[in-house]
Amino acid sequence: MDRLEATRTRRPVHPYLVLVAAVLxxxxxxxxxxxxxxxxxxxxxxxxxxxVTVQLAAPGRSFVGQHAGGIFVYAIAVMDAYFMARYRWEMFRTRFAG
Structure with a gap:
């Protein structure tokens, strides 16, 4: 790949920016x-x-205990977004470095 093709390729978003957006x-x-x-x-x-976890949780559980299923998927979504962004960032960096 020459430099002209590298300048036409769109640079991926920085993984830390994706991580902050996914958390917020x-x-x-x-x-x-x-x-x-x-x-x-x-x-x-x-x-x-x-x-589902709100419906199945025992009375008196904390907010986190009542919404554990949703919080679990939220954590998976944050990791998924960051790891995909990191993969794209590293592929771009290794392809067009030097």
Whole structure:
């Protein structure tokens, strides 16, 4: 690949920016990575499992205990967004370095 082709290739978003977006707003990391369908699926499962655990949790449980299913999927979504962004960042860096 020559330098002209490298300048035409769009640089991926920095993984730390994707991580911050994913932590602040569920699904935002996947949208920034260009995977909006994946973001919708993650949000659907967050809401679904959050609702199920609220219904099944014993009375008197903490907020985290009542919404454990949704929080679990949220954590998976944050990791997924960051790892995908990191992979794209490293592929871009190794392809066009030097």
């Amino acid at each position: 707003l569920p699904g935002a990391g996947q949208v920034i990575n260009g995977m909006p369908t994946r973001a919708l699926v993650m949000i659907f499962f967050m809401l679904s499992l959050g609702f």
